[in-house]
Amino acid sequence: MNASGLLLAASVLLPLAMAACCIVRPFRARALSLLGVAPLPALLAALLVPDGTSAFFPPPFRMSLLLDRPGAILLGGAALLWSAAGAFASSYMGREPAAARFAIWWLLTLTGSLGLFIVADIANFYLLFTLASLAAYGLIVHEQSARAHRAGIVYVVLALLAEAFLLLAFVMLAAGHPDANPAIRDVVASLPSSPMRDGIVALLILGFALKMGLVPLHVWLPLAHPAAPMPASAVLSGVVVKAGVIGLIRFLPFEAGLPFWGNVLIAAGIVTAYFGVIVGVTQTRAKTILAYSTVSQMGLLAVLLGVGLDTADAGATSLGAYYAVHHTLVKGALFLAVGILAATGRARLRPVLLLTGLLALSLGGLPLTSGALAKLATKPMLGYGYVSYAMALAGAGSTLLMLHFLSIVARDARENPQSSAPTGQIIPWLVVAASSLVIPWSLYPAIAGESIASLLQPAALWKVIWPMLLGGLAMLLVRRITKLPGSIPEGDIVVLAEAGTSVIQRLAAGIEQVDVLLRRWSVAGLSLIVVAVLLGALMFRA
């Protein structure tokens, strides 16, 4: 293993080792302040390690790592946000008694979510996916409020459901393979010719869509993300949902293409994109609005990947990653901004609000921001059909949602006492905000294959400006509807599902009664005889 391989390995091992070191009390006490350091190897790896580098852990671990273009893009953005949010957390959570526990869950989630971007074999992909999913539960319920508790339960149920779908899909993928733990690349190459192809793809899409929060599997996301402490919300919404994105990128056969499933993804994505906006506008809490915006943005990403799958365009993976990294940084910065705004007094509010506004509108596609770049980069692939217009309109929806968000945070900040956020929080926020502007620019030529100058042409600007204007107009309309705020509860359709719990309760109570009956001596004796007769008769007939 050469230096770059070691760096790659370190990006998984360092956070894991730090989590393990928390067994020792002195380290545990200090763990929170070191959170910002843990993702640094991953950041360096994303910057320095050339594409195509691989690393292999010997048995019994059997983990293989591989850095490719989409992985590197996502890894870099994610590591940056993790690092900044970690630094933010050490200032934000500093005095809390349970901070050490928070740090352990944080490090475990971090290990899983960063490892997913570089892992190359199927078993360890599942391992890291599980780690990221389950450890995130600790972050969600950290505040121990009733709200966090409910969110945690909904989250865990759906996360485990996703695990089950994916396990079955992975087992089916690997079943025909001679190697017990094959490389993802190999199984995906043989996927289009697999007899169980449709079943596998359906399970994969279900599992990863649950993770991404595509409608109607998004219910956990608007509950869970706002429930966590501020820095954790930032990484959950910014990075951890990307586990679903990298899953789709890794496991769907973009080179061969699957038109039917591509269209399924497109349809689910468009529905999600609009659904997130429509429900999001009715929300009155800033973090919930951001979570719904994440739902909507994940819908857009699903459309991108769906188009790639439909047209057998492998370039969709890089474009998807590009879009995802834009969302990672912007959404992370926005969540941190909510924390900063809550701590900023009226006197210094203006610059903070200004930057927040810039970030928020970037999601809607404000010209010269990463949002505009991401939208322009993906335009050619979307073509000029209905999908393209649907995406542009979704941009208008994002603008609307973000304007709503801004009005809410501005309203909330008005009552703040005179104070200012600690520097330990402001600097990480500024770093993420700045990099959300800089990184997409630096990647643009390589991803889109066009020069930066092309971005400044009026036609390109107009492409992103008209949806924003539409969004602004819609905002004016929406403000007129006074009944709107709060009309849809957080988590929307989960409320329907929760109404169904009484049926499950009855069913379980019925099972309990059957158990009491079966455990009566005479009934058990009879079942003993019945089983014996059944067995004997069947074996006799054989």
Added chain:
Amino acid sequence: MTPLAPASVHLATPGGYLLVLAVTLPVLGVLAMLVVAPRHARQVALVTMAAGLVTAIAIVAELIRTGTALTYVVGGWQPPLGIALRADGLSATMIAMTAMVITATGLFARGLYALGPKAQDGRAPTTFWGLLLATWSALNAVFVGEDLFNLYVALELLTFAAVPLVCLDGRAETVAAALRYLMFALLGSLLYLLGTGLLYGSYGTLDIQMLSRLSEGGPALSVALALMIVGLLAKAALFPLHLWLPPAHAGAPAAASAVLSALVIKAPVFLILRLVLDIAPPHAAILAGQILAVLGASSILFCSVMALRQARLKLMIAYSTVAQIGYLFIVFPLAAGNEAQAPWETIAWTGGALQLVSHAFAKAAMFLAAGVIAEAFGHDRIADLGGFGRVLPISAAAFGLAGLSLMGIPPSGGFIAKCLLLTAAVLNGHPWLAATILAGGLLAAGYVFRVVDRALATPAIALVAQKPIPRRLELVALALALAAMLLGFVPLEPFGFLQLGRSGAMAGVAP
């Protein structure tokens, strides 16, 4: 009518005496306890455990070294007149697992009984040590037995040692639970014995190796096997014959519960495996396997829901045992061999064995952790345990890690086992079994999560331990849980050691 197979079925191997040692060492320990003063029972037990552990390791090492099964022919008398002891890869695995779990339980019990200075030399601890060793001896006898009647005696010994373990504390509830256990187990053993009689009447031998060479079935064989399998099912407490298990395992003292749930019910399961795979004619085995799989699947689903509904921690773990045992029965259709592959060469065989072993470690860890919790707070009502993770972080970690193995979350033995079984279900075209495995995992996640959620909670009134718990006790549970986790590092393929001593699988065995 009585086709006696050639006399030289069993060739004694040099390491065969190790098997005798494995069975007799604990008996010697029990005898020594009767001789020495009660207060020395603990030392005798610990010494015996050390010796037994070494024996188990020696058996495994010898098996790996020679690459064939260890055999001992008692008194040099060949079956059908004599009795043979034999350990193949699976038996050796069971022996090693038993030795480890028993030793861990012994260390735990030593710490627990040391808590009350008066209790240390009391009647309950002394009885406990004797019964623990007797259970161990009986378990080893079941794992190495080749003669079906000899196995009957071993099973009865196991029952007689296990039943008093249930009611060590002498409360009315536990005595009732023990009686219920004894009654149902007796019913099971008598059915088994009846089957043995029929087999002997028809074939004139009870040696498993000799019976396995009979190719033709017949009414007597079917009836006998059905009786024996059902008798064993009653002892294994598979749904719907689980009436005795929840009160017995939940009422027993923690250390006893661990042994009962982790090991004792595995003995009948192990025998069913041998009856179905070794003796039953192939067609009958497939049909019997299907019935067993249906029962196993119902066990997984039904008892997992029951576990989810329990208010008390130990009852929950007990129901979870019934559910997890179900996985061992869905192995039968999945491991059904074909022309190309014998059952023990399939991944389902490895998966089943791994499930058996990892469940033993995980369940023992869970019961020990639950014992620590009940000891510390004086109760085990799950709803009132909010925040126990802060008071007993190591026990909470042990419970959580063991839970991961039960849920089948990587990296753990339970995950590899479920993954292998799932692969087998997919490859052999059993979608319902695949769905059951996944649903069982989800339900297991549900009941484990209920407890983990309590561990992480911060209640309004902080929970305080009623008495200090030595760290050593908690560490034993954690060590068992970690063992279940470490099993997650075995590769996802048929495991060579488990095929040792199985006919037709001599070649290509990985040392």
Added chain:
Amino acid sequence: MSLASLGTATLFGLCGAALAGIGLFIVIAHAGLLRRIVGFNILGAGIFLVFGAAARRGAAAGFSGDPVPQAMVITGIVVAFSATALAVALLQRLFDLTGRESLDAPAASDKQQAEP
């Protein structure tokens, strides 16, 4: 000679089956634990008779009687005796503690669960 011996063996077997059936019925149908214990012994006796029949049939192979089942029956009787002893001891204990002599008392299983 052989016909007569076959007849005896069949008779043994039938008696054994009948006893086992009676024993099984008692064990399953009766709630009283003492009766159940007696039932177990009848069931056991029936099974030992089946073994006896098996030993008698072994005689057809040229022996004057197959010794192996006889050894098994003796072992079995010892085992059955110890089982009975254990069961009676536990029953005595239960009776001392609660005054009950059956397990399926009304709502016994519920009590097991509700017990703290």
